[in-house]
Amino acid sequence: MQCNSMHSCNHHGCGIGHTSENHRSCVSSVSIFNHLEDYQMDEIMKAIKSVSYKKGEIIYSAGDKSDSLYIVRRGRIRIYRLSESGKEQIVRILASGDFTGELALFRESIHESFAETMEDTDVCTITRADLQGFLLKYPSISIKILNEFSKRLDAAEKQATSFVTEKVDKRVAMFLLECMDNSSKSMEFELPMSKKDLSSYLGTTPETISRKLTEFEDAGYIRQIANRRIKVLDLEGLQLI
């Protein structure tokens, strides 16, 4: 427990105090604020609250009233949805510098997804009311957020398209290639999540993921070094799947 023994923990996790060091790192490390002047950042810092969560805690659930923007300072957060028929699907993984809150931000609304920490995580939060004030005062923030949203929208549509137009083989191969790019094109890398989570993210089952990776290994495209560690042996082969 990271909690100070003087305080009890609420269901959302434990506050870790409001040092300006904490807040500054939120404001200055995140693309939507880090282009601002120092005095503007200082102003925003005053509106920020810092909260810590332990691994596995739920930050918000679908159905919760949403009234804050969450910025990840440390740790990782799994964002997932439940379909009408109750199946879980991982939408994205947030790492430090990323933010979430979604619809949250722009009107009185209700979360459509769940946010759960994958490891011990610190987040900074700004209430919708405060954020709206900053958006009107510093229009460039809106443009940054619009930029981010448009990227995310593109990614979501692309993912939806790949779910229905590509076979699982292809989706897995594309994911591996993306991992490579994210690890500065190194041929060897670590999967950013468990294979169970990966199966949910790619819209399939753990069994199928396991089988496809084995297939790729048998075909000589990759080598599974360890549980989550993968080495690409035949880049072109993967690209052609």
Added chain:
Amino acid sequence: MQCNSMHSCNHHGCGIGHTSENHRSCVSSVSIFNHLEDYQMDEIMKAIKSVSYKKGEIIYSAGDKSDSLYIVRRGRIRIYRLSESGKEQIVRILASGDFTGELALFRESIHESFAETMEDTDVCTITRADLQGFLLKYPSISIKILNEFSKRLDAAEKQATSFVTEKVDKRVAMFLLECMDNSSKSMEFELPMSKKDLSSYLGTTPETISRKLTEFEDAGYIRQIANRRIKVLDLEGLQLI
């Protein structure tokens, strides 16, 4: 051809002149601008160009440089993507009052999708440069667009989730229920697109759509009045699929 005979038509379709009537209807009918003061709308109108397209024309293609916001004044536009393996998937259908341009709007970028008119269509366009100016000058516009984007993001993620967690039965049933809601809960309605397009939109094939609708009819949930006309006989039955 709607073109004035004095002008030749470019590959994008035919301009139909710049009467302020045309422009006003774009500005005042669309949610991102219609909250503004009259003098502000007048200013925006001056930056708008009006263009008409015939049915089946391509407004933009994936790969095109994108530098404008498009607002639909009349007609309908099909937005679709091509997957890596070349299959088409319809992302959404725009009707009058809707807008597109996407990534387009907030940075020098390239279209990821195709926009094709489904009928004779008039659009209003604003260049990115002009729009950025208005966003900085009237921050409330940004908030409107952010609101719209967050809704669209939610819809895209929801769609992606349903593609991988729901069977085709369920997706078709959900679509029919949505059509009902959009036609003010009337039990009888017209499909908003061909069954071929619908299959693409729902991530399946025309054959499967045809079969599922027949199944629903056999089960007594619906009645297919005409090619695109459907009557819901058992609402609860549909909801429980």
Added chain:
DNA sequence: CGTTAGGTTGAAGAAGTTCAAAGAAAGTGG
């Protein structure tokens, strides 16, 4: 160090796609 969660493998089955062929609707040009 034991318990729990994640991962693998096989076999059977369900769901949807594909291909082919025929019928219906819509668009085209005289």
Added chain:
DNA sequence: CCACTTTCTTTGAACTTCTTCAACCTAACG
């Protein structure tokens, strides 16, 4: 407005892909 062409829709049947279930194994965690 008709006849023609093209595109859309439907139906059958074979086939592919993926999921599901069950059993077992392995890694992570307190």
